[in-house]
Amino acid sequence: MASYAHPEVLVSTGWAAEHLSDPGIRIVESDEDVLLYTQGHVPGAVMIDWQTDLQDAIVRDYIGKERFAQLCSSKGIGNDTTVVFYGDKNNWWACYAFWVFKLYGHEKCLIMDGGRKKWELDGREWSRDPEASYPRTQYVAKEPDLSIRAFREEVLKHTRAGKPLVDVRSPGEYTGELLSMPDYPQEGALRGGHIPGAVSIPWSKAVQEDGTFKPAKELEKLYCKENGLGRRGRTIAYCRIGERSSHTWFVLKYLLGFGNVKNYDGSWTEWGNMVGMPIERGPQPGAVPSEQKPQTTATG
Amino acid sequence: MTMPVAKLDQIVAEFADLEPRERLELLLEFAEKLPPLPERFVAERDAGLHRISECQTPTFIWVEIVDGRVQIYANCAPEAPTVKGFVSILVDAFSGATPEEVAASPDDVLKRLGLLETLGMVRMRGLSAIQHYIRQQVRKAAAD
Numbered sequence: 001m002a003s004y005a006h007p008e009v010l011v012s013t014g015w016a017a018e019h020l021s022d023p024g025i026r027i028v029e030s031d032e033d034v035l036l037y038t039q040g041h042v043p044g045a046v047m048i049d050w051q052t053d054l055q056d057a058i059v060r061d062y063i064g065k066e067r068f069a070q071l072c073s074s075k076g077i078g079n080d081t082t083v084v085f086y087g088d089k090n091n092w093w094a095c096y097a098f099w100v101f102k103l104y105g106h107e108k109c110l111i112m113d114g115g116r117k118k119w120e121l122d123g124r125e126w127s128r129d130p131e132a133s134y135p136r137t138q139y140v141a142k143e144p145d146l147s148i149r150a151f152r153e154e155v156l157k158h159t160r161a162g163k164p165l166v167d168v169r170s171p172g173e174y175t176g177e178l179l180s181m182p183d184y185p186q187e188g189a190l191r192g193g194h195i196p197g198a199v200s201i202p203w204s205k206a207v208q209e210d211g212t213f214k215p216a217k218e219l220e221k222l223y224c225k226e227n228g229l230g231r232r233g234r235t236i237a238y239c240r241i242g243e244r245s246s247h248t249w250f251v252l253k254y255l256l257g258f259g260n261v262k263n264y265d266g267s268w269t270e271w272g273n274m275v276g277m278p279i280e281r282g283p284q285p286g287a288v289p290s291e292q293k294p295q296t297t298a299t300g
Numbered sequence: 301m302t303m304p305v306a307k308l309d310q311i312v313a314e315f316a317d318l319e320p321r322e323r324l325e326l327l328l329e330f331a332e333k334l335p336p337l338p339e340r341f342v343a344e345r346d347a348g349l350h351r352i353s354e355c356q357t358p359t360f361i362w363v364e365i366v367d368g369r370v371q372i373y374a375n376c377a378p379e380a381p382t383v384k385g386f387v388s389i390l391v392d393a394f395s396g397a398t399p400e401e402v403a404a405s406p407d408d409v410l411k412r413l414g415l416l417e418t419l420g421m422v423r424m425r426g427l428s429a430i431q432h433y434i435r436q437q438v439r440k441a442a443a444d
Binding site: 033034035036038039049051052055088130131 | 321324325327328331357379380381382383385417418419420423
């Protein structure tokens with residue numbers, strides 16, 4: 001494979017710089033650190049926060065179709081707008097926002113390759129202007145596209161059937177020594193380990209030093225040759241809360257052209273907290289014991 | 301001289317009058333005015349000492365008590381301005397306070413600053429750990 005399967009979803013920082021005032025394009029920053037946008041953003045970019053904008057504040061879920069439409073309208077994003085996502089941390093949150101936009105059926109989504117890091121390395125301009133206000137749109141969101149989102153029962157069935165599951169967390173989280181990334185608060189799950197059957201391919205292996213994605217050939221080698229994943233059938237990716245796995249979801253679906261990839265956004269903070277779920281500890285993928293069934297219903 | 305606890309109240313009051321966006325700007329101002337780490341601590345930082353392990357980005361804190369007054373020095377990663385801003389607020393509020401005053405500082409500083417809604421719950425936890433760490437270090441330094 002000489003080039004990405006869908007090279008059109010990835011744009012360079014140079015391309016973004018040339019399209020800053022294109023009315024058909026909205027550049028969106030999504031970060032782990034919310035203050036980075038205030039500190040300096042791509043001129044004209046708006047900010048969408050994964051937590052306070054995209055997630056419901058009470059129920060652990062996304063904001064829902066109506067509020068998604070309101071959010072897009074308020075940021076001047078119409079159904080036809082091309083949205084270019086970028087952010088800190090090798091575009092984790094950018095990929096996460098991209099995934100949520102796809103969930104609600106937004107068609108034209110792009111990722112600015114390399115994110116904040118590459119923009120900075122290029123020596124490009126950062127703006128400290130307050131977020132620009134664009135004319136409101138009459139955005140109409142679609143029903144969530146569940147072909148890209150996996151839920152726990154489906155993940156259990158999937159792995160029990162021996163289908164491909166990718167754990168994109170750090171090696172220590174996979175083996176169960178750590179409950180979160182190294183240097184992150186070790187909280188969020190009561191048990192350590194991974195979903196039985198999952199192969200470990202840390203997300204960071206897909207990126208280069210300058211924050212951009214590795215070339216197609218190297219990605220192919222990593223995911224397909226070394227770890228045996230294939231384009232046919234369904235692949236599910238997960239991490240701790242679904243952000244790093246949306247990065248891998250993007251790589252598999254758009255850069256390698258896998259036909260059917262889902263992000264399990266419940267991820268380890270759901271799986272590692274549920275009563276009775278099978279867990280594998282150690283470096284081996286393992287498998288779900290056939291007799292082990294989680295008790296999900298109770299009587300009396 | 302402004303009393304230290306009053307200093308924290310003063311910062312809280314400053315934040316209270318602002319719009320959410322302006323609060324972020326003020327937080328950034330704090331991040332930018334965190335004094336550079338004194339040379340004498342650099343070797344310890346490079347050796348990984350004095351690091352807050354609960355904090356997701358490299359954050360280092362030193363606490364000293366000089367003539368009964370708390371002195372705090374900190375070093376934060378530039379790619380995490382939120383952490384840096386909050387550390388800077390605490391350094392500003394607690395420097396010059398007595399250990400008792402730091403111990404008695406409220407637990408909900410972030411909420412008082414009106415940053416809860418802007419930052420979201422997940423980010424709050426890591427930041428709260430910084431204040432706990434500082435109080436713990438102040439307690440230790442005072443006991444020595």
